[in-house]
Amino acid sequence: xxxxxxxxxxxxxxxxxxxxxxxxxxxxxxxxxxxxxxxxxxxxxxxxxxxxxxxxxxxxxxxxxxxxxxxxxxxxxxxxxxxxxxxxxxxxxxxxxxxxxxxxxxxxxxxxxxxxxxxxxxxxxxxxxxxxxxx
Amino acid sequence: xxxxxxxxxxxxxxxxxxxxxxxxxxxxxxxxxxxxxxxxxxxxxxxxxxxxxxxxxxxxxxxxxxxxxxxxxxxxxxxxxxxxxxxxxxxxxxxxxxxxxxxxxxxxxxxxxxxxxxxxxxxxxxxxxxxxxxxxxxxxxxxxxxxxxxxxxxxxxxxxxxxxxxxxxxxxxxxxxxxxxxxx
Numbered sequence: 001x002x003x004x005x006x007x008x009x010x011x012x013x014x015x016x017x018x019x020x021x022x023x024x025x026x027x028x029x030x031x032x033x034x035x036x037x038x039x040x041x042x043x044x045x046x047x048x049x050x051x052x053x054x055x056x057x058x059x060x061x062x063x064x065x066x067x068x069x070x071x072x073x074x075x076x077x078x079x080x081x082x083x084x085x086x087x088x089x090x091x092x093x094x095x096x097x098x099x100x101x102x103x104x105x106x107x108x109x110x111x112x113x114x115x116x117x118x119x120x121x122x123x124x125x126x127x128x129x130x131x132x133x134x135x
Numbered sequence: 136x137x138x139x140x141x142x143x144x145x146x147x148x149x150x151x152x153x154x155x156x157x158x159x160x161x162x163x164x165x166x167x168x169x170x171x172x173x174x175x176x177x178x179x180x181x182x183x184x185x186x187x188x189x190x191x192x193x194x195x196x197x198x199x200x201x202x203x204x205x206x207x208x209x210x211x212x213x214x215x216x217x218x219x220x221x222x223x224x225x226x227x228x229x230x231x232x233x234x235x236x237x238x239x240x241x242x243x244x245x246x247x248x249x250x251x252x253x254x255x256x257x258x259x260x261x262x263x264x265x266x267x268x269x270x271x272x273x274x275x276x277x278x279x280x281x282x283x284x285x286x287x288x289x290x291x292x293x294x295x296x297x298x299x300x301x302x303x304x305x306x307x308x309x310x311x312x313x314x315x316x317x318x319x
Binding site (some may be wrong): 017086097099103105 | 164
């Protein structure tokens with residue numbers, strides 16, 4: 001379990017990963033693969049802050065789903081996209097008819113959804129971290 | 136456990152559950168990764184999705200009991216049956232958004248779903264400017280849906296769980312350049 005300063009550092013790491021995910025019309029296949037990887041790990045780290053402890057890649061989306069179903073499903077989907085990006089060398093020809101442009105358009109749509117979900121998750125973390133008012 | 140053994144286990148369990156005739160075998164994927172087996176099952180009938188998910192869930196638990204992980208994707212092939220323009224899009228509070236809604240009926244075997252595509256005003260203007268009147272925009276919305284449905288693997292779109300899509304400028308440029316993609 002992280003102590004308070006580690007939590008702050010982890011949120012900073014998550015935000016740092018998230019803010020550096022940028023896609024443009026010039027993004028290459030490898031830029032997109034890197035984007036999926038950084039995007040997933042930004043949620044991975046923030047997920048640990050939200051849940052208050054470390055879980056493995058398999059367990060984390062399930063635990064987040066218990067807190068927020070839509071968020072958990074999104075993290076699960078992101079994990080699968082990251083696994084494809086990291087380990088399947090011919091993913092663009094297999095799943096996008098060899099069209100990098102299609103891979104990029106899909107990634108941009110994921111990024112739009114990620115912006116909404118990341119913001120929600122950050123707010124949930126902040127709410128959780130707030131000291132409770134004395135009765 | 137090897138990929139071959141896992142492949143056999145999946146086929147045997149799908150056959151036992153009477154799902155195998157609905158599986159598009161040539162689209163099935165099975166990859167071994169350091170994080171576990173990545174499995175993709177593609178069905179030709181969306182009405183069998185839940186049953187197939189149950190079978191793969193059982194396989195996952197069995198493999199996990201042997202100390203390995205299964206990361207699964209179960210999806211169906213969908214086609215676009217009908218698209219029509221509805222009118223201005225509305226936000227959750229009921230206010231009019233700067234976008235136009237289109238409704239579409241998608242079909243997969245015995246299952247149909249109604250989905251909504253929100254076309255942003257800038258995308259709508261771009262489509263209308265390039266292809267002409269509203270009827271042509273409907274065709275481009277159909278192309279967009281077919282593109283979304285053509286993506287396989289982890290990037291697939293599940294229209295049952297997520298019946299809303301946004302067609303923005305980037306997507307409009309894509310469909311204007313490439314049209315509908317070939318199904319994967």
